Amino acid sequence: MMVGPDSSDPSAPDQALTPSGEIWHCWNGRSVLITGGLGFIGSTLAIRLYGLGARVTVIDSLIPDYGGNQYNLEGLQEKIRINLSDIRDRFSLEALLHGQEVIFNLAGQTSHLDSMRDPQTDLAINATAQLSLLELCRSVNPGARIVFASTRQLYGRPHYLPVDERHPVDPVDVNGINKLSGEMYHRLYHQVYGLSTCVLRLTNTIGPRMRIRDARQTFLGVWIRQLIRQEPIEVWGGDQLRDFNDVEDVVDAMLLAGGRADLPPGPYNLGSAETISLRQLAELLIELHGSGELIVTPFPEERRKIDIGDYYSCYSRFQQACGWQPSRSLRHTLKRTLAYYQQHGEHYL
Amino acid sequence: MMVGPDSSDPSAPDQALTPSGEIWHCWNGRSVLITGGLGFIGSTLAIRLYGLGARVTVIDSLIPDYGGNQYNLEGLQEKIRINLSDIRDRFSLEALLHGQEVIFNLAGQTSHLDSMRDPQTDLAINATAQLSLLELCRSVNPGARIVFASTRQLYGRPHYLPVDERHPVDPVDVNGINKLSGEMYHRLYHQVYGLSTCVLRLTNTIGPRMRIRDARQTFLGVWIRQLIRQEPIEVWGGDQLRDFNDVEDVVDAMLLAGGRADLPPGPYNLGSAETISLRQLAELLIELHGSGELIVTPFPEERRKIDIGDYYSCYSRFQQACGWQPSRSLRHTLKRTLAYYQQHGEHYL
Numbered sequence: 022m023m024v025g026p027d028s029s030d031p032s033a034p035d036q037a038l039t040p041s042g043e044i045w046h047c048w049n050g051r052s053v054l055i056t057g058g059l060g061f062i063g064s065t066l067a068i069r070l071y072g073l074g075a076r077v078t079v080i081d082s083l084i085p086d087y088g089g090n091q092y093n094l095e096g097l098q099e100k101i102r103i104n105l106s107d108i109r110d111r112f113s114l115e116a117l118l119h120g121q122e123v124i125f126n127l128a129g130q131t132s133h134l135d136s137m138r139d140p141q142t143d144l145a146i147n148a149t150a151q152l153s154l155l156e157l158c159r160s161v162n163p164g165a166r167i168v169f170a171s172t173r174q175l176y177g178r179p180h181y182l183p184v185d186e187r188h189p190v191d192p193v194d195v196n197g198i199n200k201l202s203g204e205m206y207h208r209l210y211h212q213v214y215g216l217s218t219c220v221l222r223l224t225n226t227i228g229p230r231m232r233i234r235d236a237r238q239t240f241l242g243v244w245i246r247q248l249i250r251q252e253p254i255e256v257w258g259g260d261q262l263r264d265f266n267d268v269e270d271v272v273d274a275m276l277l278a279g280g281r282a283d284l285p286p287g288p289y290n291l292g293s294a295e296t297i298s299l300r301q302l303a304e305l306l307i308e309l310h311g312s313g314e315l316i317v318t319p320f321p322e323e324r325r326k327i328d329i330g331d332y333y334s335c336y337s338r339f340q341q342a343c344g345w346q347p348s349r350s351l352r353h354t355l356k357r358t359l360a361y362y363q364q365h366g367e368h369y370l
Numbered sequence: 371m372m373v374g375p376d377s378s379d380p381s382a383p384d385q386a387l388t389p390s391g392e393i394w395h396c397w398n399g400r401s402v403l404i405t406g407g408l409g410f411i412g413s414t415l416a417i418r419l420y421g422l423g424a425r426v427t428v429i430d431s432l433i434p435d436y437g438g439n440q441y442n443l444e445g446l447q448e449k450i451r452i453n454l455s456d457i458r459d460r461f462s463l464e465a466l467l468h469g470q471e472v473i474f475n476l477a478g479q480t481s482h483l484d485s486m487r488d489p490q491t492d493l494a495i496n497a498t499a500q501l502s503l504l505e506l507c508r509s510v511n512p513g514a515r516i517v518f519a520s521t522r523q524l525y526g527r528p529h530y531l532p533v534d535e536r537h538p539v540d541p542v543d544v545n546g547i548n549k550l551s552g553e554m555y556h557r558l559y560h561q562v563y564g565l566s567t568c569v570l571r572l573t574n575t576i577g578p579r580m581r582i583r584d585a586r587q588t589f590l591g592v593w594i595r596q597l598i599r600q601e602p603i604e605v606w607g608g609d610q611l612r613d614f615n616d617v618e619d620v621v622d623a624m625l626l627a628g629g630r631a632d633l634p635p636g637p638y639n640l641g642s643a644e645t646i647s648l649r650q651l652a653e654l655l656i657e658l659h660g661s662g663e664l665i666v667t668p669f670p671e672e673r674r675k676i677d678i679g680d681y682y683s684c685y686s687r688f689q690q691a692c693g694w695q696p697s698r699s700l701r702h703t704l705k706r707t708l709a710y711y712q713q714h715g716e717h718y719l
Binding site for chain 1: 486489490493497498501502505536538539541542543544547548550551554555558561562
């Protein structure tokens with residue numbers, strides 16, 4: 022059952038709900054690298070790992086519009102090694118990979134529209150650089166555990182619901198095609214070279230530190246910005262069903278996947294037992310915020326061609342493999358997120 | 371029923387078996403571009419199109435080991451425009467795309483082992499350059515018909531036989547992953563931008579002009595070289611079933627796909643009603659050659675990890691869409707191929 026106690030500090034890791042035990046102690050003293058570590062999920066993971074005693078290095082290129090934000094690790098600059106570089110830079114990456122026990126590979130371009138406007142950059146980051154990282158691991162650090170953050174975007178329009186890992190892949194944008202290559206390289210380098218890779222396919226991830234300046238990470242970011250600015254929330258369509266994961270649940274999943282070197286590469290869907298329509302989500306957000314207005318408009322033409330309709334994932338494969346299940350309720354997550362941006366919103370607008 | 375008359379000149383197009391009619395007349399006077407046009411299939415297509423009255427331009431980079439061979443269009447240098455350039459060269463490609471009515475996009479890296487030894491080059495050619503070509507078409511020639519030569523390699527190890535287009539894609543090497551991206555870009559640019567693309571997934575294609583210097587295009591090439599040199603044919607394993615298409619049947623398919631602008635992008639498998647084990651194929655080759663020796667050896671370790679076991683395609687989707695079916699028997703194709711290399715082998719060794 023999902024519960025949702027309030028956290029007094031919305032910028033602190035939400036560990037109240039994370040099960041305690043051996044699985045979390047294993048991180049004490051371990052060297053870990055997080056690519057995309059100044060981004061939303063990467064920085065949340067870095068903070069948690071630092072709290073568990075890991076020696077954390079993050080890489081981030083801070084490419085404008087990609088989600089990297091130095092404020093995400095504010096106050097931790099002395100505790101976490103923050104290396105500003107691009108994973109397309111072969112030599113710096115090689116040196117940074119050396120000696121890492123676990124690599125959380127989260128760097129990527131995530132915007133569907135950007136991938137259509139500048140497909141070659143999307144390809145360079147989501148496929149070419151991933152292949153480079155794996156080749157470098159093969160040569161300088163073949164024993165590292167590598168967890169790759171993939172996406173439900175690979176499935177395209179669902180043929181059935183909930184979508185499990187047997188569902189055919191059929192991306193509806195350049196981003197999905199390139200992320201699929203990046204994921205396939207990770208699985209192939211396990212099969213052929215024995216690298217210890219593991220692929221998680223994330224669904225919509227939300228929580229403190231997500232990008233709210235625009236819809237590049239999630240439309241929910243835009244809604245929160247609209248709420249904070251006392252503008253109406255604009256909902257496109259409204260009936261589409263979605264599933265959401267609290268970023269701390271995603272961090273739990275990554276730590277489980279990273280800590281279990283015997284776990285096959287997957288892929289493994291994350292997901293949620295809660296699904297909600299976009300209109301209901303907007304209404305819930307307004308209720309929790311205490312005020313706000315909702316405008317439902319037809320789907321914009323530019324986005325219609327890459328819209329996927331209803332979507333939610335089946336996560337039972339990963340649940341069976343690792344015992345993972347999301348433990349934060351959507352209501353809890355939204356409250357925590359709203360509280361975070363009320364305190365820290367100026368750094369994200 | 372498959373028939374197999376002898377052709378007196380094995381270097382001439384094998385048009386005896388190609389159905390005559392309107393579908394072939396449509397090429398008279400049309401401007402067509404063939405990327406990879408000095409390669410095995412590209413040159414065979416160029417010769418046929420020239421014979422049908424088309425204005426043919428071929429592009430080829432002549433990268434060593436990729437299959438481009440100037441001898442493939444020997445004697446046609448005045449009839450066919452041969453432009454030596456790399457499809458990764460954006461500006462020359464842009465100029466060459468301009469004004470073409472049909473583009474047969476065959477340029478690619480096809481060797482599985484090369485893709486593992488130099489994965490970045492495979493990615494640059496099979497994915498990055500394909501995306502570039504499609505972006506250029508969007509901007510300078512959005513009305514062109516584009517036929518893309520994809521591969522059964524995308525399917526990986528078959529889950530069932532014969533493999534149809536609903537079979538999941540699961541490439542077993544870097545080449546398959548990158549070819550999948552190239553194919554998906556073609557289908558996406560139809561869905562999103564309305565480009566008139568069509569994807570054919572080729573199975574093992576054989577015939578005159580194929581590479582016989584090594585196994586980069588097909589192991590059958592190596593066997594023919596071994597026969598010509600009076601060396602024993604070395605068969606790995608031997609029980610694996612395969613399907614083969616005569617290159618002229620593949621050219622028929624490409625002309626049908628290129629001539630039918632209303633045909634959805636597919637993908638469409640090619641294939642053959644004849645399947646044969648590798649050992650039987652070697653025996654048939656020796657019988658047709660009139661001499662030769664066969665040695666069966668275990669599968670080499672390096673190739674075992676990317677071996678796919680038995681494979682043959684179901685081609686009924688394309689048959690229903692276009693009326694295509696392979697009309698050359700394997701026996702006919704092998705005889706024609708052996709005759710070609712007996713006459714011209716020195717240019718391929």
